[in-house]
Amino acid sequence: MSEDTAAKKELAAIKGTRDILPGEVEKWQALEALARTTFELYGFRELRAPVFEATELFEKGSGATSDIVTKEMYTFTDKGGRSLTLRPEYTPSVVRAIVEHRLDLEGAPMRYYYMGPMFRYDKPQKGRYRQFHQVDIEVFGEKDAAVDAEIIEMAHALLGKLGVAGTETLVNSVGCRACRPAYSAALRQAAAARRADLCPDCQRKAETNPLRIFDCKVEACRTIAAAFPSIQDFLCQECRDHFRRLLACLDALGIPCRIDPRLVRGLDYYTKTTFEIVSSHLGAQNALLGGGRYDDMMKDFGGPDICGTGFAMGIERVLSMAEIAVPKRKTVYLAHLGEEARMAGLELARWLRSNGVECLVEYKDRGMKAHFGRANKLQADWVLIVGENEMKSGRFALKDMATGRQVDGPREELLALLRTN
RNA sequence: GUGAGUGUAGCUCAACGGUUAGAGCAUCGGACUGUGGAUCCGAAGGUUGGGGGUUCGAUUCCCCUCACUCACCCCA
Structure with a gap:
């Protein structure tokens, strides 16, 4: 009797994970098929990397101060004493694969896509799971802002095919190594001046990553942050040109977007372009898709100096809004x-x-x-x-x-x- | 990690602190051994998430715990 309940409990799916059963899985298959064909129209090829990597890869790649690295990783030691981590995101793996296989020397366009599970030790809620699934795309070696626009347009094309409506596209520039320090300093200064009035969390952010204060939902912090300097006023010439060109290309492609100077992404490696496609119908976890440019990451890994840009789309979130007609099979x-x-x-x-x-x-x-x-x-x-x-x-x-x-x-x-x- | 809400049959939900915890749908069997969706009859299915307490008596009230959900945080 109690054995039964114990067994039942033990056999349940782990918190934050779930089964995708027949009846639902057809929508996943349809989404995956649409994603594949869409990406391949843009010259992307699939690149499959392992689900776990050396812990170090993510510590270096995702930024040591990010929440993902500091508290959300599924890290374990294998029988050989190595510290391994179930990937919390995909980009570091692709970068590693490129460096490892010297894909940059092949001459083929470095456009890769992938879909699969990611793992983060978060507290589950609507649209957030511990094992969740992403569709991930990356382009390497294209400095031109036109490619940032191209992938945003590609995201729109895919969402359109999936019947996702009512989204909004947010874009921003977070600058580069040349101009962000000055902005960070200005921000830090502004934050320090109002330190006493900020919430404890933001007091911490003021030192570690002041950009993230803009993310705070505490009303007092928001009003204070509204008066903080804007990144747009600090961009260097190169970043400003890049951002302007991005907007021009998006306009040419007919993609409506809103500039959100407070849009900062959670990973530390972004430079210049950041963007997000959000929906108000998703609850608190409203980002369907997020991404941006990371021009220094490859170099920081000891690889060649090759820039990158890309995005990750949350499959669960997109599917909760998608209207996919699954063709009825004849039997x-x-x-x-x-x-x-x-x-x-x-x-x-x-x-x-x-x-x-x-x-x-x-x-x-x-x-x-x-x-x-x-x-x-x-x-x-x-x-x-x-x-x-x-x-x-x-x-x-x-x-x-x-x-x-x-x-x-x-x-x-x-x-x-x-x-x- | 913090906070709130919810836990009764496979699913959706009932049951004033009081008989043996019920219903619809679903499942299985029968009416029905060469032609379907209907109908009727029947069966099976529950330590009321788990543990403790109050009480003559707890699904109901209290405490703890676990799970789920939502929100904070963070992000896809």
């Missing part, structure tokens, strides 16, 4: 009557399947009524009857469940009928 229910017919049905089903017809056989003994009841239950489109009469004559009965029309004939004839309907 044949094979009804057999008697032991011999069951054997013959088995072979007939094999033959149909080898000819590309989806076909279900259940081996339970049923009367005709029960077979039809079952076929209805399963929403089969056809019932194929195999009984004594059929075996003798070699002609099988095939009934269209929607119209009630029934025909009989040799199996080749029925196959032709199944294929044309």
Whole structure:
């Protein structure tokens, strides 16, 4: 008894994870297929990296002060004493793969996409899971802001195909190594001046990463932060040109967006462009997709000085808003009557399947009524009857469940009928 | 990590502190051994998340714990 409840508890999916069952999984498959075909239209290729990496990769890549690294990583020691981490994001893995395989020397466009699970030890809530799934794309070696615009447009194209409506696109520039320090200093100064009036969390941020004060939802902090200097006033010439060009390209592509000077992304490595596509219908976790440019990351890894830009899309979040019409599949229910017919049905089903017809056989003994009841239950489109009469004559009965029309004939004839309907 | 809300059958939900915790849907069987969706009959399914307490008596009230949900934080 108590063993049962204990067993039940132990067998439950881990907090923050969930099963994707038949009925729902078709939408995932549809999304994945649409993402693939869309990205490949833009010249992207799939790059699959392992789900776990050396912990160090993320510590270096995602920024040692980020929340992701400091408190959200699934880190463990393997039997060889190595510290490994289930990836909390994908970008560092791609960068590692490029450096490791010297993909930059191949001459092929460095445009990669990937979809798969990510892991963060967060407290679960609406739109936030510990194992969640992202579609991730990255472009390397393109300095031009036009590519930032191109991928934002690509994101729009995909969301459009997925039937996601009512989104807003936010863009910003967070500057570069040349201009951000001055801005950070100004911000830090402004924050220090009002330190006493900030919430404890922001007092901490004022020292570690003052940009993030803009993220705070405390009303007092927001009003104080509103008076802080804006990054836009501190951008160096290069960053300002880049941002201007981004806006021009987005305009040329017909992508409406809003400049949000307070848009800062959670990862430390971003430079210049950052963007986010949000929806108000998602609850507190309103970002469907977020990304930006990271021009220094590869170099920081000891690789070549190659810039990068990309985004990650949350599959769970997008799916909660997507309107995907999953095409109904046509299936044949094979009804057999008697032991011999069951054997013959088995072979007939094999033959149909080898000819590309989806076909279900259940081996339970049923009367005709029960077979039809079952076929209805399963929403089969056809019932194929195999009984004594059929075996003798070699002609099988095939009934269209929607119209009630029934025909009989040799199996080749029925196959032709199944294929044309 | 912090806060709030919710835990009753596979699902959606009932049951004033008081008989053996019920219903709809779903499942299985029968009416129904060569032709479906309907209908009718029946069965199975629960330590009321778990533990403790108050009480003659707890699904109901109190405490603890766990899980889920939402929010903070953070982010996809």
